[in-house]
Amino acid sequence: MKLTPEPSSHREGVHWTVRMNRRNRSAFYVLLFLAMGSHLLATGAPAWAWAALVLHYLIYPQLAYWRACRSSDQRRAEMHNMDADIVLAGIWLGALGFPLWITFIMCASGCINMVVFHGARGGVRLVVSMAAGIALAAITALPSWHPDTDLRTSLLCMLALGLYLFAFARDGYDRAMAQYQVHAQLRGQFDEIRSLQAQLREQALRDPLTGLFNRRQLDAALAPALRRCREQGTPLSVLLIDIDHFKRINDAHGHAAGDMVLQALARLLLRHARPQDLACRLGGEEFLLVLDDMPVAAAIERAQELRQAFEALRVRSEGEELAATLSCGVAAFPQHADQPQALLACADQALYTAKEQGRNRVVMWAAQAAEGTTAAA
Ligand SMILES: Nc1nc2c(ncn2[C@@H]2O[C@H](COP(=O)(O)OP(=O)(O)OP(=O)(O)O)[C@@H](O)[C@H]2O)c(=O)[nH]1
Structure with missing residues (x-):
């Protein structure tokens, strides 16, 4: 300096x-x-x-x-x-x-x-x-x-x-x-440092591959969002999304092609998200959409739209057109859980059921998965 x-x-x-x-x-x-x-x-x-x-x-x-x-x-x-x-x-x-x-x-x-x-x-x-x-x-x-x-x-x-x-x-x-x-x-350098700090803060909350928020931001944001919903008496739904057989895409077309599919799904999530929604990549090929002030029926509808849009999507990679499907587990506040970790666990179980039932489907959490309301494709 x-x-x-x-x-x-x-x-x-x-x-x-x-x-x-x-x-x-x-x-x-x-x-x-x-x-x-x-x-x-x-x-x-x-x-x-x-x-x-x-x-x-x-x-x-x-x-x-x-x-x-x-x-x-x-x-x-x-x-x-x-x-x-x-x-x-x-x-x-x-x-x-x-x-x-x-x-x-x-x-x-x-x-x-x-x-x-x-x-x-x-x-x-x-x-x-x-x-x-x-x-x-x-x-x-x-x-x-x-x-x-x-x-x-x-x-x-x-x-x-x-x-x-x-x-x-x-x-x-x-x-x-x-x-x-x-x-x-000094003032110029101070401004530069402040903007770098803001950039670093932002980067610490973002997934570098897709630009979506990461797990850390989800952990920081979900609890306050639930508290707000509890106070205001409004619903909140979460969609836990996982690309089906993603490993096969990687194995058949390479890791770079797999990355492109992940990025394409991230763009799709952002297109379907409202300003108040939180789109995160939790890791690997797992994504989460937090839908503030959205009841579970509307959330299932939104998840179906996403599933269909992703199924119809074609990702171009080195002259090839890649297609994939996704499975989605849906859980909602206040019906299924009222704490962040419990809500995520419900969505995870619902996603597991979706995978078990054959993938490319949306499943809402139910106390007993066998009796759960499913909204499969
Ligand atoms: N290209 C790419 N692959 C990743 C990334 N992170 C994780 N993976 C791969 O994602 C794959 C996940 O595979 P699995 O957990 O077996 O899941 P799956 O093949 O999608 O199968 P199901 O989830 O059961 O449908 C693994 O091959 C990981 O290596 C990433 O950032 N980029």
């Missing part, structure tokens, strides 16, 4: 947070470098400030990436990098006297980063790390208050923040699209 790779995968052994933050950090820091440089230029900053600027905004992103890549837990290391970003930003803000636009973009970008990765707790983490940075700046000199930024610096800050937001939004879009694709694939 292959799914479209999610962006969160480890590509080339680097965690996606490390890769994404490296790209965003490097690009954003170049813009910040320009904005901060503009501010340092406007305020006539000393040489050490320029050196710190180069170190932080051009070299530090590569060091942070290198450190995270080497870590045994890259994601955790990257979270520490993000904390360090905020602490360093706090140092700059404390040292520069909180220039308004620079303060704004550092707080806004830091807040976005922290909340995206830590949720609401990220806001607290931002405040703590920022305060730590400002406190560090206060060790060398008490933080002053110089909120003004010149127009050039303000415009560069706006540009930096705009591009940062664009990059973040695009990452969010890419991840949402990847997740949507994975979700769609």
Whole structure:
């Protein structure tokens, strides 16, 4: 099962947070470098400030990436990098006297980063790390208050923040699209599994040769059908059908020809069955038709129709026309039995009688077979 790779995968052994933050950090820091440089230029900053600027905004992103890549837990290391970003930003803000636009973009970008990765707790983490940075700046000199930024610096800050937001939004879009694709694939596979399960369930209830229901389905369906008839006071009849001398067909024409005869009888049963009837192949050349809401007289009539239709049927196999007959035992609820196994046993005894009496006939079960009502051909 292959799914479209999610962006969160480890590509080339680097965690996606490390890769994404490296790209965003490097690009954003170049813009910040320009904005901060503009501010340092406007305020006539000393040489050490320029050196710190180069170190932080051009070299530090590569060091942070290198450190995270080497870590045994890259994601955790990257979270520490993000904390360090905020602490360093706090140092700059404390040292520069909180220039308004620079303060704004550092707080806004830091807040976005922290909340995206830590949720609401990220806001607290931002405040703590920022305060730590400002406190560090206060060790060398008490933080002053110089909120003004010149127009050039303000415009560069706006540009930096705009591009940062664009990059973040695009990452969010890419991840949402990847997740949507994975979700769609999973949904498709889930539907496929469900339809395979339904197919398997159906196959477990069907005889593969004829497509009729099998013994398992009969066992599952007959008891509830009888219960329903008992509750509603309606009759139910069963026809147990067996092809006469089927072995001879197999012996004379081959197993494949025998299969064709079985399939032909199955089609015939289905043609004669109503939607509420249950047509089963119990095994070998034995079939059963459960006729819901059908009294025994009508069931005998139906069985005779089937017997005659099968007798008239010709099955073509390898240029030959095969003919066969069937015998049928009929039993009915409530006259003969009111439990599934007892009802089937009655139909079986009636079928046995039909075979004994010469085959190609329909016999209804009677308490004493000799006195049974027969409706033979
Ligand atoms: N072609 C084919 N033959 C099957 C299948 N299942 C069982 N049989 C054959 O059906 C035959 C059943 O033979 P018997 O039980 O002796 O019954 P019969 O020859 O029909 O004789 P009576 O039932 O007494 O009329 C056996 O030869 C089985 O091998 C099947 O799926 N396909």
